[in-house]
Amino acid sequence: MSDGGLESRHGEDLRWQSCSSTCSRAYKLTSLDVAFGLGTSWFAPASTLTLRLTAMHARVIVVGGGIGGLSAAIALRQRGCEVQVIEQAEEIRPLGAGLSLWSNAMQCLQKLGLAERLLAQGSIIARVGVHRWDGRRQTEFAVAQVAARFGAPSMCALRSDLQRALLDALPADAVQLNRKLESFDQTADRVQVRLIDGSILSADMLVGADGLHSTVRRQLFDDGNPQYQGYGGVLGVAPLNLVQADMSLVYIGPGSRIGILPCGPGRVYWFYCSNRKEPLPDVAPAHKQILLDRLQGWAPLAVQAVENTPEGAMMELSFRDRSPRREWSVGRVTLLGDAAHPMTPILGQGACQALEDGLALAWAIQRYPTIPEALAAYERARIPRTTRVVNTARRLGRVAQWENRWLCRLRNGIATWCPRWLQNRQMAWQFRPSIGPEGGVAPHEAIVTNPLSGADDRYLS
Numbered sequence: 001m002s003d004g005g006l007e008s009r010h011g012e013d014l015r016w017q018s019c020s021s022t023c024s025r026a027y028k029l030t031s032l033d034v035a036f037g038l039g040t041s042w043f044a045p046a047s048t049l050t051l052r053l054t055a056m057h058a059r060v061i062v063v064g065g066g067i068g069g070l071s072a073a074i075a076l077r078q079r080g081c082e083v084q085v086i087e088q089a090e091e092i093r094p095l096g097a098g099l100s101l102w103s104n105a106m107q108c109l110q111k112l113g114l115a116e117r118l119l120a121q122g123s124i125i126a127r128v129g130v131h132r133w134d135g136r137r138q139t140e141f142a143v144a145q146v147a148a149r150f151g152a153p154s155m156c157a158l159r160s161d162l163q164r165a166l167l168d169a170l171p172a173d174a175v176q177l178n179r180k181l182e183s184f185d186q187t188a189d190r191v192q193v194r195l196i197d198g199s200i201l202s203a204d205m206l207v208g209a210d211g212l213h214s215t216v217r218r219q220l221f222d223d224g225n226p227q228y229q230g231y232g233g234v235l236g237v238a239p240l241n242l243v244q245a246d247m248s249l250v251y252i253g254p255g256s257r258i259g260i261l262p263c264g265p266g267r268v269y270w271f272y273c274s275n276r277k278e279p280l281p282d283v284a285p286a287h288k289q290i291l292l293d294r295l296q297g298w299a300p301l302a303v304q305a306v307e308n309t310p311e312g313a314m315m316e317l318s319f320r321d322r323s324p325r326r327e328w329s330v331g332r333v334t335l336l337g338d339a340a341h342p343m344t345p346i347l348g349q350g351a352c353q354a355l356e357d358g359l360a361l362a363w364a365i366q367r368y369p370t371i372p373e374a375l376a377a378y379e380r381a382r383i384p385r386t387t388r389v390v391n392t393a394r395r396l397g398r399v400a401q402w403e404n405r406w407l408c409r410l411r412n413g414i415a416t417w418c419p420r421w422l423q424n425r426q427m428a429w430q431f432r433p434s435i436g437p438e439g440g441v442a443p444h445e446a447i448v449t450n451p452l453s454g455a456d457d458r459y460l461s
């Protein structure tokens with residue numbers, strides 16, 4: 001920020017600005033400021049100087065200790081907020097096996113100070129090879145080439161490694177387990193949260209990072225259930241050495257596909273997607289032999305990945321998303337991660353976008369004087385981008401699940417002949433740096449200098 005900082009007698013970072021027509025807006029205080037005894041008598045006359053208080057010292061309750069909630073908590077704490085994470089589970093158990101963390105997510109993890117640790121545990125993804133189900137090559141995406149433009153590689157990590165790294169970056173008392181949100185109330189200057197055990201917590205802001213079936217979202221908008229997209233997946237991690245240890249592979253057949261990603265030395269994460277009329281109600285154990293029967297005649301590597309995985313280490317689930325919303329916040333309450341923009345997993349961007357959300361929210365909280373203004377800025381920065389990601393994932397997911405022979409041929413032909421520049425453009429908007437000049441996420445359309453590459457870049461959605 002260009003404002004000069006001033007340390008007050010209470011230790012807050014008070015920021016001064018030349019007076020402008022925004023003076024009256026800048027006088028709004030967070031409830032915490034009021035609690036610290038700051039009154040309007042502190043202010044210089046409006047005609048000379050404006051004391052601009054940001055919402056950065058806010059007390060925040062984050063509901064949900066998933067990737068979104070934990071990363072937001074770290075980012076908000078880095079910006080001076082007091083954060084409490086409320087998680088319903090008795091222990092934090094990551095759902096799923098591996099996770100692709102594309103360049104955009106790695107830039108967020110760099111900001112959170114966790115990128116190096118994850119890179120040491122997982123594998124860099126330099127290329128993605130796309131093949132027909134029987135192994136015939138279709139195309140290859142030059143991931144590293146595009147990621148290099150943005151100053152951070154793409155990688156695959158174990159979910160448990162990411163979740164552990166996020167937890168370790170927070171003080172032990174910042175995350176309360178076995179505490180489930182039941183409902184909340186808000187007034188003009190605070191939020192009260194009621195937990196299922198009857199206790200009541202209060203804060204300046206509430207962040208619903210409570211996933212696909214978010215309670216916070218239901219109370220804010222009551223906009224129905226996530227939509228099943230007609231297919232599901234089986235996931236696993238297998239001991240397996242890939243010949244090219246920095247290359248992910250995807251094999252696509254009619255109505256089904258399998259992806260195999262290197263995920264640390266001698267280990268791969270794989271996922272198999274297939275059409276299914278009715279969704280599974282919840283995560284279920286998978287049956288290895290049924291899957292191996294379906295993969296008969298597929299490329300040897302695809303079969304080997306499944307064969308090498310213990311049956312108990314596989315899980316099956318159905319894929320759901322929601323149509324994008326135009327707003328995520330009401331007053332002092334907002335949504336983040338899957339609670340705000342659940343998507344189908346074909347782009348591997350759900351957690352990546354949740355990481356971006358956390359940094360954007362923290363940036364907005366530091367940048368704007370009141371919580372509602374910060375939340376409006378957060379929405380402006382994030383909704384256009386996540387809308388594009390959700391819609392693209394929905395469309396691509398449908399195309400990838402086509403069963404019709406002729407449509408599959410058309411799709412395979414397009415994949416094979418798609419020029420490299422178009423592939424790179426598709427990746428670039430997903431990897432585009434989301435970390436703005438102030439260390440947050442720049443509003444879309446703003447032209448900023450990418451601090452990592454030094455290049456001018458345009459944040460387009």
Ligand SMILES: Cc1cc2nc3c(=O)[nH]c(=O)nc-3n(C[C@H](O)[C@H](O)[C@H](O)COP(=O)(O)OP(=O)(O)OC[C@H]3O[C@@H](n4cnc5c(N)ncnc54)[C@H](O)[C@@H]3O)c2cc1C
Pocket residue numbers: 063064065066067068069086087088089096098099100101179180181182209210211212214215233235271317336337338339345347348349350351352353354
């Ligand atoms: C098969 C599959 C593969 C995927 N692959 C990738 C990938 O490769 N890359 C990628 O970026 N993304 C991927 N995703 C998406 C990614 O997993 C999600 O987008 C991400 O985990 C969302 O994180 P979250 O923190 O928003 O939600 P969640 O991880 O769902 O966390 C929500 C948390 O809130 C808690 N909670 C819920 N209700 C309450 C309550 N009332 N009170 C207290 N706590 C509550 C839950 O217990 C949970 O811990 C994939 C998803 C799937 C299904």
